[in-house]
Amino acid sequence: MRALLVENIHPDASARLAKEGYEVQALPQALSTGELAEAIGGVTLLGIRSGTKVTERVLAAAPGLQAIGAFCIGTNQIDLAAASRRGVAVFNAPFSNTRSVVELALAEIIAMARRLPEKNAQMHAGRWDKSAAGAHEVRGRALGIVGYGNIGTQLSVLAESLGMSVYFYDIADKLAIGNARRCSTLAELLDAVETVSLHVDGRDGNRGFFGEAEFAAMRPRSLFLNLSRGFVVDHAALRRAIESGHIAGAAIDVFPDEPKNPGDEFVSELRGLPNVILTPHIGGSTEEAQQDIGQFVAAKLADYMASGATSLSVNMPGIALPVPVGSHRLVHLHRNVPGVLASINRVLAEHGINVEGQLLGTRDELGYVLTDIGPAYSEDVLAELRAMPVTIRLRTLRTP
Numbered sequence: 001m002r003a004l005l006v007e008n009i010h011p012d013a014s015a016r017l018a019k020e021g022y023e024v025q026a027l028p029q030a031l032s033t034g035e036l037a038e039a040i041g042g043v044t045l046l047g048i049r050s051g052t053k054v055t056e057r058v059l060a061a062a063p064g065l066q067a068i069g070a071f072c073i074g075t076n077q078i079d080l081a082a083a084s085r086r087g088v089a090v091f092n093a094p095f096s097n098t099r100s101v102v103e104l105a106l107a108e109i110i111a112m113a114r115r116l117p118e119k120n121a122q123m124h125a126g127r128w129d130k131s132a133a134g135a136h137e138v139r140g141r142a143l144g145i146v147g148y149g150n151i152g153t154q155l156s157v158l159a160e161s162l163g164m165s166v167y168f169y170d171i172a173d174k175l176a177i178g179n180a181r182r183c184s185t186l187a188e189l190l191d192a193v194e195t196v197s198l199h200v201d202g203r204d205g206n207r208g209f210f211g212e213a214e215f216a217a218m219r220p221r222s223l224f225l226n227l228s229r230g231f232v233v234d235h236a237a238l239r240r241a242i243e244s245g246h247i248a249g250a251a252i253d254v255f256p257d258e259p260k261n262p263g264d265e266f267v268s269e270l271r272g273l274p275n276v277i278l279t280p281h282i283g284g285s286t287e288e289a290q291q292d293i294g295q296f297v298a299a300k301l302a303d304y305m306a307s308g309a310t311s312l313s314v315n316m317p318g319i320a321l322p323v324p325v326g327s328h329r330l331v332h333l334h335r336n337v338p339g340v341l342a343s344i345n346r347v348l349a350e351h352g353i354n355v356e357g358q359l360l361g362t363r364d365e366l367g368y369v370l371t372d373i374g375p376a377y378s379e380d381v382l383a384e385l386r387a388m389p390v391t392i393r394l395r396t397l398r399t400p
Ligand code: NAI
Pocket: 073, 094, 097, 098, 101, 146, 147, 148, 149, 150, 151, 152, 169, 170, 171, 172, 199, 200, 201, 202, 206, 209, 227, 228, 229, 253, 254, 281, 282, 283, 284, 285
């Protein structure tokens, strides 16, 4: 079986798949749609990052493709609906760079509290100003985390370990970690803290979530961070809040319109402002995160192929069934309509096959069932299951 990994994916991914018996081809560059369509024939597993598009045309050129690993967070570059229709599972790495984002946020909170952007610029301009004015420790200061998900909760833990007191606001019910205090409204949080850090997700409803009114509701001389999504914040309003002195510093890693290519001009209302740290969407970009992504996604692909496990898949129903010893597993992907499980089991019963374990999951249009049967079965059973009009894909696994 062949695995094609493009876009310089961490070598740990190739090593893992090679260990599983795949013949791995790893390319440093992204491929255009035409190049990928040509290269993908005969490939079972495809690994990409954000620069390679997987379109209907690419999928049509790869009838043997079982799964795609997006060795990154986003999956917009993949036609997920087309992948699902063809029964191709898609995996990504939603948590691998969480720690990297948190460390950058903490570094920026301290840097802003000590006014490092200004001190640094002054030194480079040849000016020595050894003043303590406006410089603070973060110990004992109140941090407000908006969006208490993977990143928000981890930031909560590390900020507390620095002696900050943490408040959070989330639209979902979230368990408070450590001594963090839950706020029931955003207004309550903004009133309680001197540093606000946004870690909400990129759902459409969060467009323009933080603007004029929210900046006005922050305490005077507060610090503001956004390392979530650019469109969440009104940058013109942020500029006004900084220019008026109401906001004492900001750290922004994400922008509504981000340049596409290295070297492209970066255009933003926030350029040239004092005590404002601007970074080019690098919150999650560390070598450690890349390595973790390589290991995580390769493991998901390997697991899917070996046991049919789909936990954390982007498009498949998420199920995992413990692997029994010495039997066969039928991995059946089908259209999610009533009665499929009964039909599968009727076929098995008619052939005198006993079901040793079975698990069904559904998601939107897809149904996915893992069925463990004994070591003996005939090709006729598989042919009958394959011929069911609802079947999208059937494969068999021999468990160790
Ligand atoms: P997550 O999905 O685990 O957490 C997001 C949390 O925000 C959820 O608990 C959700 O209920 C909450 N939320 C959503 N809308 C909200 C609102 N309007 N008010 C309050 N709470 C709200 O996501 P995760 O992994 O923690 O990522 C957070 C953000 O960080 C995402 O937008 C992600 O795209 C971004 N990110 C940025 C990176 C960078 O390089 N700067 C790298 C990785 C993620």
